[in-house]
Structure formats: C-alpha cells, structure tokens
Amino acid sequence: MVEIKLDHIYKKYAGNDNYSVTDFNLHIKDHEFIVFVGPSGCGKSTTIRMIAGLEDITDGELKMDGKVMNEIAPKDRDIAMVFQNYALYPNMTVYDNMAFSLKIQHVNKAEIKKRVANAAEILGLEAFLDRKPAALSGGQRQRVALGRAIVREAKLFLLDEPLSNLDAKLRVSMRAQIAQLHQRLKTNMIYVTHDQVEAMTMADRIVLTKQGEIQQVGTPSQLYNQPVNQFVAGFMGSPSMNFFEGELHENRFTTLDQQLTVTVTDQKLQKLRDAGYANQKVTMGIRAEDIHTGPDLLEKMADAKVQAKVDVAELLGVETMLYVTNGYQEFVAKVNAQNTHRPDEIITLAFDMNRAHFFDSQSQVTIA
Amino acid sequence: MQGVNSTVKAKVKYKKRHPSFASRFKSNLPLLLFVIPGAIWMIFFFYIPIFANVVAFQDFHFSAGGFLESLRTSSWVGFKNFEFLFSSNAAWVITRNTLLYNLGFIVLNLIISVFFAIVMSQLRNKRLIKVYQTSMLLPYFLSWVVISYFVYAFISPNQGLINSLLTGSGGKAISWYNAPQYWPFILLFIGTWKSIGYNSILYFASAMGVDPTLYEAAEIDGANKWQQIKHVTIPALVPLMTLMTILAIGNIFRADFGLFYQVPQNSGSLYNVTSVLDTYIFNGLTSTGDIGMSSAAALYQSFVGFVLLMISNAVVRKIDPDSALF
Numbered sequence: 001m002v003e004i005k006l007d008h009i010y011k012k013y014a015g016n017d018n019y020s021v022t023d024f025n026l027h028i029k030d031h032e033f034i035v036f037v038g039p040s041g042c043g044k045s046t047t048i049r050m051i052a053g054l055e056d057i058t059d060g061e062l063k064m065d066g067k068v069m070n071e072i073a074p075k076d077r078d079i080a081m082v083f084q085n086y087a088l089y090p091n092m093t094v095y096d097n098m099a100f101s102l103k104i105q106h107v108n109k110a111e112i113k114k115r116v117a118n119a120a121e122i123l124g125l126e127a128f129l130d131r132k133p134a135a136l137s138g139g140q141r142q143r144v145a146l147g148r149a150i151v152r153e154a155k156l157f158l159l160d161e162p163l164s165n166l167d168a169k170l171r172v173s174m175r176a177q178i179a180q181l182h183q184r185l186k187t188n189m190i191y192v193t194h195d196q197v198e199a200m201t202m203a204d205r206i207v208l209t210k211q212g213e214i215q216q217v218g219t220p221s222q223l224y225n226q227p228v229n230q231f232v233a234g235f236m237g238s239p240s241m242n243f244f245e246g247e248l249h250e251n252r253f254t255t256l257d258q259q260l261t262v263t264v265t266d267q268k269l270q271k272l273r274d275a276g277y278a279n280q281k282v283t284m285g286i287r288a289e290d291i292h293t294g295p296d297l298l299e300k301m302a303d304a305k306v307q308a309k310v311d312v313a314e315l316l317g318v319e320t321m322l323y324v325t326n327g328y329q330e331f332v333a334k335v336n337a338q339n340t341h342r343p344d345e346i347i348t349l350a351f352d353m354n355r356a357h358f359f360d361s362q363s364q365v366t367i368a
Numbered sequence: 369m370q371g372v373n374s375t376v377k378a379k380v381k382y383k384k385r386h387p388s389f390a391s392r393f394k395s396n397l398p399l400l401l402f403v404i405p406g407a408i409w410m411i412f413f414f415y416i417p418i419f420a421n422v423v424a425f426q427d428f429h430f431s432a433g434g435f436l437e438s439l440r441t442s443s444w445v446g447f448k449n450f451e452f453l454f455s456s457n458a459a460w461v462i463t464r465n466t467l468l469y470n471l472g473f474i475v476l477n478l479i480i481s482v483f484f485a486i487v488m489s490q491l492r493n494k495r496l497i498k499v500y501q502t503s504m505l506l507p508y509f510l511s512w513v514v515i516s517y518f519v520y521a522f523i524s525p526n527q528g529l530i531n532s533l534l535t536g537s538g539g540k541a542i543s544w545y546n547a548p549q550y551w552p553f554i555l556l557f558i559g560t561w562k563s564i565g566y567n568s569i570l571y572f573a574s575a576m577g578v579d580p581t582l583y584e585a586a587e588i589d590g591a592n593k594w595q596q597i598k599h600v601t602i603p604a605l606v607p608l609m610t611l612m613t614i615l616a617i618g619n620i621f622r623a624d625f626g627l628f629y630q631v632p633q634n635s636g637s638l639y640n641v642t643s644v645l646d647t648y649i650f651n652g653l654t655s656t657g658d659i660g661m662s663s664a665a666a667l668y669q670s671f672v673g674f675v676l677l678m679i680s681n682a683v684v685r686k687i688d689p690d691s692a693l694f
Contacts, residue, residue: 054584075590087585091603100599101589148589 002155004028009060021212035203043212080149084161086141088133095129119150157189230364241285242331259327263303271368283359290355291333301350424663449664466644470620476560485571504565512626548641578604618680621673645669
C-alpha cells in the first residue's frame with residue numbers, strides 16, 4: 001500500500017508564537033494501524049490534517065513512498081478521510097454521498113454502483129442507500145462516512161476522532177468494526193483519538209503526543225508496560241497510574257510524609273543505583289491493578305504492605321475500585337470484588353513492586 | 369399503610385388552575401405597554417383606512433362636512449370605477465409592468481445576490497469582506513430622491529456623463545427621458561443595484577453557516593472550487609433562496625414607488641414602460657383628483673397582493689412549516 005515518513009515536521013499557525021507541532025518524526029510502515037493519542041491541544045489533529053493536505057506544513061518533509069508530498073493537493077494524495085462530525089453532504093442521499101468522489105473522478109456508473117454496493121454490504125448500509133443523512137442515527141452516519149472512504153479504495157485512511165460523537169456502547173461496537181475493516185482492507189490507517197482505550201484496543205502502534213511533541217511511539221503493550229516518562233505512564237491506562245513522591249533509603253522507598261514505606265525489588269534497585277538515584281528523590285508509579293487486598297497476596301508481598309483508609313468503594317462487577325488515603329496521599333486500587341471493603345475502613349494493601357515504575361522527580365523520565 | 373395513602377389521595381382534589389383574564393392582563397401588563405405605540409399606529413394607519421376602501425365603489429366628491437360627510441353624500445356607483453380601470457388600456461399596462469419588473473427583480477436579485485454572497489464567502493481577507501459588504505450595502509440606505517439625481521447625472525440630456533461620452537466619441541446624444549426603449553433596463557439595473565447589498569448579506573450569512581469540514585471532505589473527495597460551490601454551498605443556500613423567492617412572489621403586485629416615480633422623474637413619455645400600480649394610483653390621485661378611481665386601483669392591488677400572499681404562504685407552509693407566516 002503506502003509507506004509514510006514524517007521527517008522533522010513543524011507546524012506554526014500565523015499569529016501564534018508557539019509551534020503546534022514540534023519536530024514530529026515518524027515512519028509508518030505498510031498496512032499499519034497507527035493511533036495518534038494525546039490530550040486536547042497536543043497537535044494530533046493538526047498532524048493528521050497536515051498528512052491530508054488540509055494544513056500547510058511549516059517545516060519538514062512528508063513523504064509517501066519516498067515522494068515528498070508537502071505541496072501536493074489533498075485530492076492527489078490518494079487518501080480518504082473520516083471526520084469527527086462525519087461531514088456528510090446533507091443534500092445527498094447515502095448512495096450519492098458515497099459515490100460523490102467517484103462521480104467527480106468520472107468513474108463509470110457500473111463501477112460506482114459496484115463499489116458503493118460493496119461498501120454498503122461491508123457496513124450494513126444496504127437498507128439506507130436512499131436516505132439523506134438527516135434521517136440516519138449517529139452510528140449510521142459514521143458508517144456512511146466510513147463507506148465514503150472505502151469506495152475510494154485509497155492507500156491511506158485518515159480518521160480524525162471518528163467515534164467521539166457516539167455514545168459509549170456504540171463506540172465499542174464501531175471500534176470493533178473499524179478494526180475489522182482494517183483487517184479486511186489491509187490499508188494504512190491513521191486514527192486520531194483522545195481516548196486511550198481506543199488507542200490501546202485498535203492500534204498496531206500508538207503515537208502519544210503532548211503539546212505538539214511526540215512522547216513515545218510503540219505498541220500498546222510497550223506504552224502501557226514500559227512508558228518512557230511519567231506523562232505516558234499517567235496517560236495510558238484507566239484509572240491513571242498512582243504516583244508517589246518520595247525518597248530512596250537503602251532498599252526502601254518512603255513517601256515525603258513518611259507515611260508509606262515499601263521495599264524496592266533488587267532488580268529495580270540496581271537500576272536506580274546505577275543511574276545514581278541512591279538516597280535521592282524519585283517518583284514511584286504503580287497501577288491500580290498492581291495493588292492488592294487478597295490475603296494470599298498480602299502474605300506474598302509482605303514487605304510492600306501499606307495501611308490506608310477507604311474513601312469510596314466502587315463495585316464494577318468482577319472488580320472493585322477502591323479510592324483510598326494514606327497520610328496526605330490519595331490513590332486507587334483495583335481489587336477483586338470478592339474482598340469487600342466499606343468506606344472509612346482502615347485496610348491493608350500490598351503493592352506488587354515488580355510492577356512498580358520509578359521516574360526522575362524533576363525531568364519525569366523513567367529510571368526503572 | 370398503602371390503604372391510608374390511597375384514601376388521602378382520593379380526598380385531595382387537584383383543582384386545575386386557569387388564570388383569569390384579569391390576572392393574565394396584570395402579569396403581562398409591562399409587555400402590553402410596549403405594544404401600545406405600535407398597536408395605535410397599526411390601528412390608525414392600517415385598520416381604520418380599510419373601511420375607507422368603500423370609496424372605490426363611489427363617485428367620491430369632497431364636501432364641506434369632512435370625509436365621513438363626503439362618504440355619506442357621494443353617490444354609489446358599484447363596480448363602475450373598476451370597469452373604467454379595466455376597460456382602459458392602463459390596467460393592462462400597469463399590471464404588465466408591475467408583474468414583469470417584479471419578476472425581473474426576483475430573478476436578478478436571486479442570481480446576483482447569491483453570486484456575490486458566494487464570492488464573499490470564498491474570500492479569506494475579513495477586512496476586505498467588510499469593505500465590500502459596506503460598499504454594496506450603501507445604496508440600500510440611499511433615498512430614491514438622491515438616487516434619481518445620481519441617475520440624472522449620468523443620463524441628463526445636456527450635461528449627462530453618458531451623453532457627453534457619446535457626443536465626445538462622435539455619436540448622437542440620446543434624450544433618455546423621452547426614450548422608453550432604454551428604461552426597462554435602466555430600472556432593472558438601478559433597482560437591482562440598490563437592493564443587492566442587502567440580499568447578498570442574507571445569503572452570505574447563510575453561506576458562512578456551512579460546516580467548513582464539508583468543504584474539506586469535498587476537497588479530499590477531489591472536488592475543485594466550482595464543484596465545492598455547486599455541491600456544498602449552493603445546496604446549503606437553497607432553503608433560503610426558496611423562502612426569499614416565495615416571499616417576493618407574495619409582494620409581486622407591490623412596486624417600489626420611489627424607483628418608478630423618482631428615477632424616471634415622472635416623465636409622461638415614459639409612462640408606457642414606467643407606470644406601475646403604485647405610480648398609477650398616485651398619478652391618478654394627483655392629476656385627476658378622482659379618489660374613487662384611485663381607490664379602485666389600490667383595492668385591486670391589495671386584493672391581488674392578498675391572494676398572492678395567501679398562496680405563497682400556503683406553498684411555504686408545505687415546504688417548510690416553520691418558515692410560514694401563519
């Protein structure tokens with residue numbers, strides 16, 4: 001299909017002192033499903049719009065199959081784009097919406113009919129071809145927007161927050177449909193979202209950005225398990241990773257208020273010492289699911305036990321989300337729902353220190 | 369416990385309260401006070417004069433006792449005034465002129481206003497858009513008397529700009545105010561020029577309301593600028609175009625008095641092409657003083673206008689019920 005290279009891409013809007021995208025470097029391989037994720041204003045939509053040709057590139061080069069595309073018009077980039085608000089032509093039927101690009105390219109009628117029928121079949125839109133967008137539900141409109149992209153048989157699909165206007169349930173089913181579509185079409189897809197769950201579930205590789213700069217590029221598992229900094233660690237995963245400011249003393253990590261002390265594993269301790277953090281301030285991060293209350297795990301992790309008061313206990317079915325306080329520190333634990341806990345109860349929790357992360361308190365870069 | 373509850377419920381009767389006229393009047397008093405000046409104006413200048421339409425059926429002559437006394441003493445002539453109006457050539461000429469000029473204005477206004485609105489919507493320089501809008505809107509605020517002098521400056525037989533140019537280049541001067549063949553074009557041009565700014569602002573506002581991602585989607589779909597206008601902008605303007613046209617059709621019997629009276633300077637030799645219902649009524653009243661005849665013409669205009677308004681409203685209600693007047 002197509003190989004895309006973003007080479008030192010910068011974007012600065014007129015009248016704005018700061019760059020919206022800074023030194024963006026990315027090599028997208030054939031058939032890849034790339035997800036740009038990050039908080040609002042991180043430059044992810046700007047980047048996808050630069051790839052589409054809807055925004056000028058201030059500096060750097062965008063290459064597709066080795067050819068510089070900076071000055072090429074959107075229609076000549078062989079791309080298809082799905083917009084957040086669907087951008088369906090309100091005066092056209094579903095069929096005409098899907099057929100529009102082909103009609104403009106003077107594709108013959110039989111071919112148009114075949115391609116639209118094929119896309120409608122993939123997306124289950126056969127019954128709606130004569131309807132106008134106003135007579136469709138949000139999910140159906142989004143499918144039409146996808147259909148419009150499919151019929152073009154473009155090399156590259158760009159999807160700019162395509163599911164954010166849908167309700168939670170529909171989002172989950174559309175997520176699966178888009179993933180299936182990628183399997184079926186085997187095209188490159190670049191998908192923009194602010195929802196890390198979408199990124200985790202759909203991406204071959206995730207590009208996490210913040211304030212116009214790439215923080216980390218990697219597989220969902222890499223970003224989740226080996227975050228390069230505290231921002232990535234905090235952004236990926238729900239609930240967010242718990243962070244504790246503290247100091248290392250010998251083999252123990254103690255929070256600044258001295259209320260929480262846990263033993264660091266030898267392997268992590270070695271890395272911390274090698275990096276010069278012995279007896280230094282560091283930030284420890286641990287995910288909610290790596291904090292346990294089960295009696296057997298408490299016994300197993302005896303040197304990482306913590307006392308805390310339960311503020312809120314949210315039953316989610318199989319698991320319970322415990323919002324607890326230790327001294328001044330609030331954190332969340334995702335525990336087995338069989339272990340029942342009530343608000344104001346003082347409980348003992350155990351940290352799985354093999355799964356703990358350590359970050360530099362100043363630069364927030366991952367140490368171990 | 370449940371039994372007690374149901375007993376209590378059964379005993380309590382909820383009285384549906386309909387506020388009395390007095391209490392509604394009192395609570396709406398501030399709003400009603402706001403309405404009073406407008407209502408008085410409407411009653412005196414619109415509703416009471418309706419009754420004076422009876423003069424259309426009279427051989428009306430003023431008598432010393434005032435208007436009511438004149439009404440009483442004037443003789444009834446039935447439809448004679450109308451007969452006279454329709455048996456003369458005037459009825460045909462004024463009806464033809466009124467209808468054709470207004471049809472011309474509807475078509476020209478629609479096409480040119482939409483054209484300028486689209487041109488402005490494509491401009492990126494916001495300051496320039498404001499300059500264009502203001503300069504296009506300026507004629508709308510000028511009085512027809514002022515405009516008639518502008519026109520005179522151009523087509524005055526002796527010192528007019530166009531005649532000077534014609535004679536300067538060896539041509540023959542045209543006596544514009546005695547040459548009816550040019551006036552349909554002059555009137556259409558001036559009328560359109562005056563109203564174009566106002567109409568194009570309406571269409572421009574509508575064009576600016578188009579979702580910009582539609583243009584982006586069309587751009588990616590391979591549409592060029594013209595195709596974007598054809599498939600995105602114009603379809604978005606169609607509802608407003610329909611509404612404006614239907615409303616204009618409702619007013620097709622109402623000519624712009626200033627344009628047809630002031631601009632041709634009420635030149636008698638142009639009457640055949642400049643006389644419309646409004647000027648005919650006015651001229652009839654001022655020259656012959658025949659109030660009965662003039663009222664008959666005015667009633668004819670109002671009646672046809674009313675019928676057209678009802679028809680166009682019915683059409684609007686069918687197309688877009690929310691846009692209907694009633």
